[in-house]
Amino acid sequence: MRSRTPAVPGPATVAAALLGLLLPLIAFVTPAHAAPPGFRITDGRLLESNGNDFVMRGVNHAHTWFPDRVSSLAHIKAKGANTVRVVLSSGDRWTRNDTADVANVVAQCKQNRLICVLEVHDTTGYGEQSGAATLSRAADYWISVQSALAGQEDYVLVxxxxxxxxxxxxxxxxxxxxxAIQKLRTAGFRHTIMVDAPNWGQDWAFTMRDNAASVFAADPDANTIFSIHMYGVFDTAAEISDYLNRFVTAGLPIVVGEFGHNHSDGDPDEDTILAVTQQLGLGYLGWSWSGNGGGVEYLDMVTNFDPNQLTSWGQRLFNGANGIAATSQEATIYSSGGGDTTPPTAPGTPTASAVTSSSVTLNWAASSDANGVTGYDVVRVSGATETAATTTTGTSVTVTGLAPETSYTFAVYAHDAAGNRSQRSGTVTVTTSSGGPAVACAVAYRVANEWPGGFQGEIVIRNTGSSAVNGWTLRWTFPGSQRVSNLWGGTVTQSGSEVSVTSASYTATIAPAGSVALGFTATEGGTNPNPATFTLNGSGCSLT
Structure with missing residues (x-):
């Protein structure tokens, strides 16, 4: 959905430009590179990994604004679509779709045997639309959710x-x-990448058309497909046919990534769009399933997300001549060796051991899958962002390259041979050590007094080693909403649920077999569970 009506030339101006700009698309050389693992471009065609020619027949779905409507994917499939283009947000203009949400969208596409085109909408109208994000920012978003897309190259286009x-x-x-393409390739993306045209997607100045060959040649994987959006600029059969045929003649891949039957900037010729794409074997994705606003509600294909209430536009696209029902063919990945769409169970919550200043060893209970688990992806979690840490085929791994005296939160995903990915495991938070000698310690924690909304706590730290501790930092994580308001015996800082206490001058030294005591008052929000783990100078302490 476009967030505003673009100012575009009238049909006469565009027609003149089409006739006058007869610059040929330059020839290009496909770079030599290892074949992509999933969808790939060959001779200007989008192919599945098995070499089958794939032609998109589908619709756009505004997921980022209607995240509770994920069931729409099943309804879109039931109408005959083989592809859905899903609107996501990087958080620059709308609420960010985090890694877990992206993974769920991909899982839902696969369960409904749909190919998933995922797009960042925050770039819409950059340079003219206030607050719009750059393509570089969009690439950064894809890298931040990369763990949800790894191994999904057979099912997902970016x-x-x-x-x-x-x-x-x-x-x-x-x-x-x-x-932006090269940033994604450098980050390890092997997916087919789709790029939209400028001029609000309609390319009336032919920037994409006349530079597509050089853009394609700049992709080291030679795996980029171009997307034109056809609204009021494309209101005649000649304009539509000329634009699409130029790409086909040049051997460059093209898809109509959005189009409608009407628009505030003019009346697109949807019949010709459907007929020419069918004639040339090109994909199309109509805008959009439901939820349009801002005066373009007529672009809804169904009313109020109800699949039983097709609008006239929905009826035309799904059931009309050259429409989805008559021309769509399901991706063969769902029937030829890739029919497994059931993800493994979630791995167990990892436990941490052998914590040093730069590494930690994680262990977790194995996932199960009817066709076997092929590996695990370990990720670092920071708020809504996940960063890939490492992968392994076993249920134990040592994560290296960490910074001293820093807290890290880890989680694990499992995946199977078909590329299905499990739900995320629970998380474990670890604080690396300072790099000094390990400390042997035990901690006793108790609630000494409690009242509505607050409590008094006591902590006894015991040195169970053979050397004195001279200066210390004690860390723990509250499992509830507790927040320390006052503490004696040290200096406290708290960030969220994570608490850090550094020793006072009179508690800094703990002799072998000796102990020091801390006291504090805190607030709590109705429940007051005890912390499960404590670390002293980065070393885990036993609980007594």
Whole structure:
């Protein structure tokens, strides 16, 4: 969905430009590179990993604004679609879709035997639309959720950013698109990448058309497909046919990533769009399933997300001539060796051991899967962001490269041979040591007094080693909403549920077999469970 009506030339101006700009698309050379593991572009065609020609027949779904409507994917499939383009947000303009949500969208696409095109919408109209994000920012978002997409190359295409320029500054599209593609490839993405045209997706200035060959050649995987959005600029059969045929003649892949039957900027010729894409064997994705606003509610295919209430636009796209029901063919990955769409069970919550200043060993209970678990992805979790840490085929791994005296939260995913990914495990938080000698310690924690909304706690730290502790930092994580308001025996800091106490001058030294005591008062929100783990100078302490 476009967030505003673009200012575009009238049909006469566009027609003249189409006739006048007869610059041929330059020839390109496909870079030599190992074949992508899933979808790939060959001779201007989108192919599945088995070499089957795949033609998209589907719709757009506004997931980021309607995250509770994920059941729409099943309804879209039931109408005959083989592909769905899913709207996501990087958090720059709308609520960010985090890694877990992206993984769930992919899982739902696979369960409904749909190919998933994922797009970041925050780039819409950059240069003209206030607050719009750059393609580089969109690429950073994809890297931040990469763990949800790893191994999904047979099922997912990454559409870097929606309509990534308005009608201002759009000549920068070529360089910015190349840079974004290369940023993703450098980060390890092997997916087919989809790039939208500038000019609110409609490319009336032909920036994408005339630079597509060089953009394609800049992809080291030679695995980029171009997306044109057809609204009021494409209101005649000649304009539609000329634009699409130029790509086909040049051997460059093209898909109509959005189009409608009407729009505030003009009346697109949807019949020709459907007929020409069918004639040329090109994909199309209509806008959009439901939930449109801002005066373009007529672009809803169903009313109020109800699959039983097709609008006239929905009836035309799904059931009309050259429509989805008549022309869609399901991806063969769902029937030829890739039919397994059931993810493994979630791994057990990891436990931490052998914590040093730069590493930690994690162990977890194995996942199960009818066809076997092929490996595990360990991720670092920070708020809504996940960062890949390492992968392993076993249920134990040592994560290295950590910073001293830093807290890290880890979780684990399992995956199977078909690329299905489990739900995320529970998380474990670990604080690395200072790099000094290990400390042997025991901690006794008790609630000495409690009242509505608050309590008094006591902590006794015992040195169970043979050497004195001279200066210390004690850390723990409250499992509830407890927050320390006052503490004696040390200096306290608290960030969220994580508490850190450094010794006072009179508690700094703990002799072998000796102990020191702390006291504190805190607030609590109705429950007051005890912390499960304590570390002293980065070393885990036993509980007594």
């Amino acid at each position: 559409n870097i950013g929606n309509e990534p320029y308005g009608n201002t500054g759009y000549t920068a599209w070529t360089a910015d698109t190349k840079a």
